[in-house]
Amino acid sequence: MASALAEIPTGLVGDVAAGRGSLLDAAEQRFGSQVDYVATDVDRAVVRFLRRERAHWTTGRCDILNPASRRASSCFRNVAFDAVLLNPPFSYRGGQSRSITFGGREYRSSPAAAFVSAAISLLHCDGQLVALLPANSLLSQRDEALWLAIGRTAHVEVLDQYRRNVFPGAFARTTLVRITRRNLTNSPDQDGSASAVARLPQRGCVCVEILRGRVPMHLLKRWSAGQQAPLLHTTHLRSGNILHSSQSAELRLATQGPFVALPRVGKPLAEKVAIYRQSEQLVLSDCVYALRTRDGGRLDQLHQSLLSRFGDFSRYYSGSCAPYLTVKRLGEALAKMGWNPLAVDASSPLLQTCQCSDRNRSSKRADLGFPSFYGGDSIAL
Numbered sequence: 001m002a003s004a005l006a007e008i009p010t011g012l013v014g015d016v017a018a019g020r021g022s023l024l025d026a027a028e029q030r031f032g033s034q035v036d037y038v039a040t041d042v043d044r045a046v047v048r049f050l051r052r053e054r055a056h057w058t059t060g061r062c063d064i065l066n067p068a069s070r071r072a073s074s075c076f077r078n079v080a081f082d083a084v085l086l087n088p089p090f091s092y093r094g095g096q097s098r099s100i101t102f103g104g105r106e107y108r109s110s111p112a113a114a115f116v117s118a119a120i121s122l123l124h125c126d127g128q129l130v131a132l133l134p135a136n137s138l139l140s141q142r143d144e145a146l147w148l149a150i151g152r153t154a155h156v157e158v159l160d161q162y163r164r165n166v167f168p169g170a171f172a173r174t175t176l177v178r179i180t181r182r183n184l185t186n187s188p189d190q191d192g193s194a195s196a197v198a199r200l201p202q203r204g205c206v207c208v209e210i211l212r213g214r215v216p217m218h219l220l221k222r223w224s225a226g227q228q229a230p231l232l233h234t235t236h237l238r239s240g241n242i243l244h245s246s247q248s249a250e251l252r253l254a255t256q257g258p259f260v261a262l263p264r265v266g267k268p269l270a271e272k273v274a275i276y277r278q279s280e281q282l283v284l285s286d287c288v289y290a291l292r293t294r295d296g297g298r299l300d301q302l303h304q305s306l307l308s309r310f311g312d313f314s315r316y317y318s319g320s321c322a323p324y325l326t327v328k329r330l331g332e333a334l335a336k337m338g339w340n341p342l343a344v345d346a347s348s349p350l351l352q353t354c355q356c357s358d359r360n361r362s363s364k365r366a367d368l369g370f371p372s373f374y375g376g377d378s379i380a381l
């Protein structure tokens with residue numbers, strides 16, 4: 001889990017359900033004395049152990065799910081964490097709901113999601129949390145509203161999924177997630193309702209590559225030989241996040257990240273627009289679009305452009321029973337938001353040269369239609 005953290009040159013790393021401190025031990029092996037370590041736990045005996053055995057850490061007792069206990073803890077006073085590692089107790093598994101406040105709103109959630117939201121509130125504005133959670137937490141209906149709210153202030157990535165009994169005490173299937181807070185300075189309201197269009201960059205590169213996925217799901221088996229890359233289909237777009245896929249297809253069909261993914265086909269839903277921040281290649285199904293910016297910059301801004309007026313954007317999808325979005329219409333929508341859309345092949349390398357000076361020419365190209373590989377229903381593979 002410590003290796004899933006991005007590099008931290010200096011700062012504070014914590015575990016708020018620290019137990020005997022094995023996660024922070026791993027962090028310390030990785031980051032050494034360049035960062036400071038804070039370990040808290042609700043269990044007095046555990047805290048005594050930590051004080052004795054890890055005297056160079058800051059340690060204290062705190063019930064992290066209790067706001068009064070968090071406020072009273074000197075470990076959290078006037079500090080913001082660069083990273084938190086979290087392996088909450090799995091014995092909470094089952095029906096108990098917790099009432100928690102996140103982003104000024106009340107939610108009822110599973111204990112695991114409550115631990116996550118409490119830990120996020122301790123991070124500084126672009127801090128990161130790596131957590132091992134029961135697999136059902138990300139998918140359960142009970143936690144859906146809270147995960148959506150988390151997704152509006154942080155980027156949630158599923159790094160791995162494990163079967164039962166892989167970790168001591170974790171009888172359930174588990175999921176390893178990395179949650180990186182978004183620095184919201186200069187970006188739309190957290191509830192996504194504000195207009196981001198007005199906040200579009202007036203200077204700098206506004207090129208957006210449109211990449212249409214080209215692997216039909218019913219033909220996936222055709223590309224199961226050779227070097228593989230994970231698949232990205234609409235079912236993997238969930239609650240503003242990209243879920244890890246166990247399916248794959250030939251690497252030569254893959255698209256390089258980072259990008260914003262959105263459905264080409266199906267009911268337009270804001271929760272299915274998600275940022276993929278990694279450069280690792282994914283094969284897009286023919287139901288998905290990827291939007292890439294030059295060198296992967298301004299992805300949050302692009303994401304917010306789509307979400308902030310999602311009602312308007314969804315009208316670019318046409319067809320009543322199975323709505324779909326053509327490349328041309330997507331290009332028109334992006335141009336209207338102030339971006340410079342360019343349709344490219346799904347396997348093309350990430351754009352490195354700004355094409356904004358060709359802006360007039362490329363918007364004319366949108367009127368004339370996009371290159372031939374977008375011409376019909378069947379796409380050359």
Ligand SMILES: C[S@@+](CC[C@H](N)C(=O)[O-])C[C@H]1O[C@@H](n2cnc3c(N)ncnc32)[C@H](O)[C@@H]1O
Nearest residue numbers: 017018019020021022023041042043063064089
């Ligand atoms: C699975 S263990 C964590 C192991 C630990 N991260 C490690 O690296 O060894 C879960 C810990 O959560 C603590 N805990 C349970 N409820 C808590 C709460 N509400 N606030 C803080 N700690 C809690 C337990 O005392 C236990 O030590």
